[in-house]
Amino acid sequence: MRIFADRLAEQLSKQLHPTYLLFGNEPLLIQESRQAIRLAAAQQGFDERHRFAIDNSVNWNEIYDCCQAMSLFSPRQLIELELPEAGVNAAIAKELLSLAESLHEDILIVLVGSKLTKAQESAKWFKAFANKGCWVNCLTPDAQRLPQFVQARCRELKLQPDAEAVQMLAQWHEGNLFALTQSLEKLVLLYPDGQLTLVRLEESLSRHNHFTTFHWVDALLAGKANRSQRILRQLEVEGVESVIIIRTVQKELIQLLQMQQLAMQMSMTQVFERYRIWQSKRPLYSSALQRLNQTKLKQLLQLLSQIEVMTKTQYDDSSWPLLHQLGLELCLPQVKL
Structure with missing residues (x-):
């Protein structure tokens, strides 16, 4: 079962699952989800809570002991496992899979981790826990949601x-x-x-928005000129180095050009698979590929090269106006003559 974090309270009011998987990049949603599960678990008699940070030095015997030994204070225990930021390696995956097979009704497991990759979603350890309970999406809501x-x-x-x-x-x-x-x-x-x-x-109120270069790239791919300009202005105000902006968009332009060339030999689905484009990102890339042909992409790369040279050699002149120009040209539809 997979739900968004804002539906967790509703789900907990109906049923308490033996496992919960909290994965995402939004600290607030992870924090609130953990608290909601703790409260619901306490109401069901899970009065003792254990928390382990999983890394290569963790003592797995302590975790297994929590699962197998009866507590002096409560027969039902909540165990929270914080997975490493870099992801789960083979050794940890093996232990998690073994742990999933040893669970019983007096143990409630909560796994907490960062944004999942496709490989992690398909991993045996992940499916073993997900099949027993609830996967809670704790990703930061995008601009549309x-x-x-x-x-x-x-x-x-x-x-x-x-x-x-x-x-x-x-x-x-x-x-x-x-x-x-x-x-x-x-x-x-x-x-x-x-x-x-x-x-x-x-x-x-005053503004509290926080943008990254990835927000800007997504707006560019989608062709949202006004939004991309607003994000770029905010990045400039926050003091983000223009070199970081240049490197990020350069990578995307080169990839778009390569994808355009590859699309002449295979279907877009195959192209997306080749470049490991997530399903949620494919509409953005489709929009950009339909809007920008190879000639336009090469022109944009030339403009970007000029901006990079200016940034590294002409210290008295700002490259931000040209970055705004680049963003506008990337968003505008191709004019057919």
């Missing part, structure tokens, strides 16, 4: 934002859900009637 996330949080706090307020809250807090939570709590205190409008938000 973030307004729905904002609306759900507002409902929980009895806030009633209009459509424009929802969009502003999403834009101002993108990539920073901790700040969103704090802002909504502040708005509850400021406006007891719960009504949220643009005027009230502008009077009460």
Whole structure:
């Protein structure tokens, strides 16, 4: 069973599974999910909790002892395993698989890890735990799903934002859900009637959004000119080095050119498989490949080379205006003569 983190409370109210897998890159969602599971487990008699950070030095015998020995304080135990940031190696995978086979009704296992790769999703240890319980998606909501996330949080706090307020809250807090939570709590205190409008938000809040170069690249691939310009301005204000921006977009342009060339020999599905493009990212790349032909991509790479030379040799001149130009040209549809 797979659900988004914002549906976990609803699921826990119906049933407590023997295993929960919390994976993603959003600290707030992981923290809230762990707390919700602890609370639900305590109500079911799991009064003792153990927490282990899994690495090459962990003592697995201690973990197995927790699973097999009856506690002096509670017959039911909650065991949290924090997996390594770099992923699960073969030795850890073997132990996890063995652990999954030894579980019983008085043990509740919570696995916590970062964003999963396709290989990890297909691993035997992962399937062994997922088949016994619930996989909770703790990824940061993307720009498309973030307004729905904002609306759900507002409902929980009895806030009633209009459509424009929802969009502003999403834009101002993108990539920073901790700040969103704090802002909504502040708005509850400021406006007891719960009504949220643009005027009230502008009077009460400041921007807390946090973008990375990957947000910018996604906007470029999708052809969203306004969004890409807004993100690039924010990156500039935050002091992100232009060289990092250049390297990131250079990699994408070269890959797009190679994919265009390869698409002449095989289907797009095969091209995506060759470059290991995630299913969620394929619409973005499809949009870019339909919009940009090989000639245009080569022109963009030439412009990028000029920007790089300027950045490294002309220290008195800013390369950011040219980066904005590059972003606009990458988003604009190809003009057919």
